[in-house]
Amino acid sequence: MECKIEHIGYLTDNIEETIKIFVTLGFQQVGDVVNDDTQRTKLCFIEKAGETPIELVEPYEDNRTMQRMLSKHGNGPYHLCYGVDDIDASYEEMLADDWLPIFNPVAAPALNNRKICYFFKQEVGYIELVSKK
Amino acid sequence: MERTEIFKRLNTIFEDVLDLDETPNLTEETSANDIEEWDSLSHIQLIVAIEKEFRIKFTSSEIIKWNSVGDTVNSIQNKL
Numbered sequence: 597m598e599c600k601i602e603h604i605g606y607l608t609d610n611i612e613e614t615i616k617i618f619v620t621l622g623f624q625q626v627g628d629v630v631n632d633d634t635q636r637t638k639l640c641f642i643e644k645a646g647e648t649p650i651e652l653v654e655p656y657e658d659n660r661t662m663q664r665m666l667s668k669h670g671n672g673p674y675h676l677c678y679g680v681d682d683i684d685a686s687y688e689e690m691l692a693d694d695w696l697p698i699f700n701p702v703a704a705p706a707l708n709n710r711k712i713c714y715f716f717k718q719e720v721g722y723i724e725l726v727s728k729k
Numbered sequence: 730m731e732r733t734e735i736f737k738r739l740n741t742i743f744e745d746v747l748d749l750d751e752t753p754n755l756t757e758e759t760s761a762n763d764i765e766e767w768d769s770l771s772h773i774q775l776i777v778a779i780e781k782e783f784r785i786k787f788t789s790s791e792i793i794k795w796n797s798v799g800d801t802v803n804s805i806q807n808k809l
Binding site: 662664691697699716718 | 770788
């Protein structure tokens with residue numbers, strides 16, 4: 597499957613505080629913090645010239661699964677996101693390669709409503725696919 | 730392995746992984762609709778824990794066919 601890393605997903609318990617630290621590392625916030633009520637997360641992107649963008653993800657308080665991930669692992673990267681031309685075809689391709697889907701492709705408000713889906717494989721962890729258009 | 734033993738172990742796994750206050754008392758018909766903490770992400774964590782507990786590996790095509798804990802137990806029994 598032709599794909600390229602579009603961003604790194606980074607779990608945080610406080611987006612604003614994490615942004616402050618990344619700014620000291622040369623990153624800049626891109627756009628506003630977005631509330632994704634479907635995924636029950638607050639999201640924000642940060643970028644630095646020549647670096648892969650980072651998507652900061654702060655789970656809502658009632659998102660108990662991700663709050664547990666935070667308790668267990670602390671703040672840090674937790675998924676890679678790959679841009680794909682045809683997300684529906686890529687979804688089927690991933691299934692055929694024995695990746696475990698988290699959910700079917702859905703529109704993501706933080707990504708201009710481009711469709712996303714997540715997969716898991718024990719050897720790799722979580723990856724996200726996002727439609728390039 | 731007897732189904733009762735599998736259910737006993739699954740109850741422990743669910744209680745640990747989902748951080749439940751008490752045992753979920755899983756039945757053949759229990760599904761994610763019955764346990765609030767059981768969402769799509771915690772489903773993955775449950776599968777990882779189940780594979781580790783029983784020392785087995787499921788394929789994705791097996792997992793996506795499960796509709797209830799009973800289906801999961803069937804898959805576990807088939808692999809033991």
